[in-house]
Amino acid sequence: MADTTFSVDPSTLQALATRVLALAEAQGATACEVDASEGMGQTVTVRLGQVETIEYNQDKGVGVTVYIGQKKGHASTSDFSDAALQATVAAAANIARFTAEDGAAGLADRTRLATNFPDLDLYHPWALPVEEAIEIATACENAARGVDTRIANSEGATVSIQASHFVYANSNGFLAGYPTSRHSLSAAVVAQSGSAMQRDYWYASARNKDDLETVEEVGRKAGERAVRRLDARRVKTGRYPVLFEAPVAASLLGHLVAAISGGSLYRKSSFLLDSAGQHVFSANVVIDEDPFVPRGFGSTSFDSEGVATRARRLVDRGVLTGYMLGSYSARKLGLETTGNAGGAHNLLVHSTGEDFEGLLRAMGTGLLVTELLGHGVNTVTGDYSRGAAGFWVENGVIAYPVEEITIAGNLKDMFLQVAAIGNDVLPRGGRYVGSILIESMTVAGEG
Secondary structure, eight states: OOOOOOSSOHHHHHHHHHHHHHHHHHTTOSEEEEEEEEEEEEEEEEETTEEEEEEEEEEEEEEEEEEETTEEEEEEESOOSHHHHHHHHHHHHHHHHTSOOOTTOSOOOGGGBOOOOOOOOOOOOOOOOHHHHHHHHHHHHHHHHTSOTTEEEEEEEEEEEEEEEEEEEETTSOEEEEEEEEEEEEEEEEEEETTEEEEEEEEEEESSGGGSOOHHHHHHHHHHHHHTTTTOBOOBSEEEEEEEOHHHHHHHHHHHHHHHBHHHHHTTOOTTTTOTTSBOSOTTOOEEEOTTOTTOTTOOSBOTTSBBOOOEEEEETTEEOOOBOOHHHHHHHTSOOOSOTTSOOOEEEOOOSOOHHHHHHHHOSEEEEEEEESOOBOTTTOEEEEEEEEEEEETTEEEEEEEEEEEEEEHHHHHHTEEEEOSOOOOSSSEEOOOEEEEEEEEEOBO
16 A cells, blocks of 8 residues: 555544534534544455455544534434535434434533643554555564464464544534554464464554564564464362453453443443442452554543543542443433543553562462463453463472363452562553563362
């Protein structure tokens, strides 16, 4: 994709949004909000030295939400013509007219809207010709396959570049937007020993291509991770310390976000209901939410309804200081929005100081989890049960790979039993967390 120029410029998106607001008012709407966006990208996959897929994507859209009093209707279109905009607004207005009133519906409070828009350095387009993308993917796969003669097969290496821009506007006078980019490089290979095979992968992702791990690093790590899983066995059923490797530790943050998000709270479907101000983690845990991390995947100066974001300490020495709310869920709960309509904005979990080897020593004997399987998590009760693979650790040293096991517990207990958090953070998403050591979980294996 040598040309990364958008087909629609920002001023056109702004004009579209302004036009939609005017059309909604003409349709009798008392309020309206609109999101206009365009995205484009290229993805190239090479497998066993041959080009497997070359994909291009380019899409655009306008989403319109109309309020008539406290009745709400939504419609969208990918057609930017004026006739299509008129039809979309009319459809949203018709839906609103036949929808029941909702006392919590409506735009965000005008006083909460963002007025300051710092440059967060989120847009770094990569003009990558497809021929060069093929070379990069080939080199990455070769690096993975060259790690060990036992690497018998490959699922390929992929290079993906993406760029998008958007404008959000509402009838309370908000109009703003910005462009973003996201690029990634990945490889997955299969190692074989006798009749046993093991697959593993590695990937890097960043706003700026210069922040990606090198092609050789991504490939080498994918190959090494596959080979080290060979000759895996099961472990005896029991209760052991469990160390979640950094890539899977981020999933624990996902369960936290789901539990403290407004939708789960007002529906009373969260294991952390009424937990603000309470100890929900061990005193080792400090978590910040920072929407202003340069080049961060969760960085933004306003949420999806225009409310200004703010940096805050979400968990202070184990105490949950607040929830993640948009305007609608805040009204349902009788609280104020936290600027989290659309989700969390960069969660930074403070390390307790150990590197990865230090965590292994702190655990002593137990289970290192490097892969989680299945979806056995109940966010209503906190019950947690997932298939897992990884390594058995003895006396602080990795002893052998393990597979076909299940780890189980309850997220309430797991959070309270966080013994240590590593400094081995992988900056490739919106959750900045190192490996997490849990004091004790049930591990189901054999016997």
